Amino acid sequence: MKKKKKNIFRNLIIVLVFIGILFLLNLYQKEIKSFSYNLFLPIQKVFWKIGDSASDFFNVFIKIKSAAEEINKLKSENKKLLYEISDLREVKKQNEFLRKALNIGLNKDFDILFANIVAKDINSDSILIDKGEVDGVLKDMPVLTEEKILVGKVEEVYKNSSKIMLISNKKSEIDVKIQKEENNNDIFGILKGEGNFKIILDLIPNEKEVFKDDKIITTSLGGIFPPNILIGKIKEVKKSDVSSFQYIEVDPYFDIKDIESLFVVKNILNH
Amino acid sequence: MNFKKILILIFFLYILIIFQTSFLVHFDILGFIPNFIIIFIALLSLFEKNKKFLSLSGLSSIVGGFFLDLFSFRLFGFYILILSLITIFIKKIIKNYVEISF
Numbered sequence: 001m002k003k004k005k006k007n008i009f010r011n012l013i014i015v016l017v018f019i020g021i022l023f024l025l026n027l028y029q030k031e032i033k034s035f036s037y038n039l040f041l042p043i044q045k046v047f048w049k050i051g052d053s054a055s056d057f058f059n060v061f062i063k064i065k066s067a068a069e070e071i072n073k074l075k076s077e078n079k080k081l082l083y084e085i086s087d088l089r090e091v092k093k094q095n096e097f098l099r100k101a102l103n104i105g106l107n108k109d110f111d112i113l114f115a116n117i118v119a120k121d122i123n124s125d126s127i128l129i130d131k132g133e134v135d136g137v138l139k140d141m142p143v144l145t146e147e148k149i150l151v152g153k154v155e156e157v158y159k160n161s162s163k164i165m166l167i168s169n170k171k172s173e174i175d176v177k178i179q180k181e182e183n184n185n186d187i188f189g190i191l192k193g194e195g196n197f198k199i200i201l202d203l204i205p206n207e208k209e210v211f212k213d214d215k216i217i218t219t220s221l222g223g224i225f226p227p228n229i230l231i232g233k234i235k236e237v238k239k240s241d242v243s244s245f246q247y248i249e250v251d252p253y254f255d256i257k258d259i260e261s262l263f264v265v266k267n268i269l270n271h
Numbered sequence: 272m273n274f275k276k277i278l279i280l281i282f283f284l285y286i287l288i289i290f291q292t293s294f295l296v297h298f299d300i301l302g303f304i305p306n307f308i309i310i311f312i313a314l315l316s317l318f319e320k321n322k323k324f325l326s327l328s329g330l331s332s333i334v335g336g337f338f339l340d341l342f343s344f345r346l347f348g349f350y351i352l353i354l355s356l357i358t359i360f361i362k363k364i365i366k367n368y369v370e371i372s373f
Contacts, residue, residue, distance in 0.1 A: 055297035
């Protein structure tokens, strides 16, 4: 009991001494700190310098990383802008294309549907456009350029796209006529696709006079194409004693490699 | 506790506080710098065999607290008190509830 009391007394003394020391430390705080800082300063300076250099060194990496991130960000923004520019160019092109078509009066003669070519298969003389069943495209609808030149007709219709059979397709046969100055002298024949973008004019008798650069236009005979649509001009004429018909090679007025947009003729308005 | 050990400890804490206040301040993580003095004292209290306050860890908490108080704007003795309480608390817990075989 006596020992316990002694211990409590001892601990109390320690606590009091402790509080007393703290009181003194606070009383002379300024002097103590000043003295300590003087003592610490030389080594602190060294540590500060090392830390500063080391942080600068690591900051370079952080900055390089952030610069790389910035470059990547700018690159992606650049790509986005380039994409937007190309998009605007496409819109401009389409705009010019439509203006050209309107000037020719394509919209007055026909109920037309603007379509973009999404795929070309020159080897099989067919193309794919971005308009299909949902846009009202039907099989056998004629397809024209903005200059009112016949390109072909719709061969197959899908939901959102259609396959166009070019006039040079081997399966293509169109009733046409060679336009002469006088209407009564027009020569009628059949335009046949030979494949590989080659077209010939068949069933033109040898006695008919046909010349190079004569214009070929559609007739209403087949019931598919509107009449008087330009197709091409005669490129070469060959006559043979073996055959009663001339061999006439036709040069179409359009180059499939240059075409990006077309018009599908849904209805003929002024005929 | 021998005198040599105490001197080494004071020197180590001195280097640690300079390291913390002059070197580590350049490498803050989201504005936070770990307090190595508190970590050191907590670890020392945890693994020291002597379970009384008047031991190496007890002395460390007073000296370490003093150094921390030198660089703080709080009332002198704040860190001494905090570190002493941490040491007492850890030692009490280990003495009463944990057995560590060294």
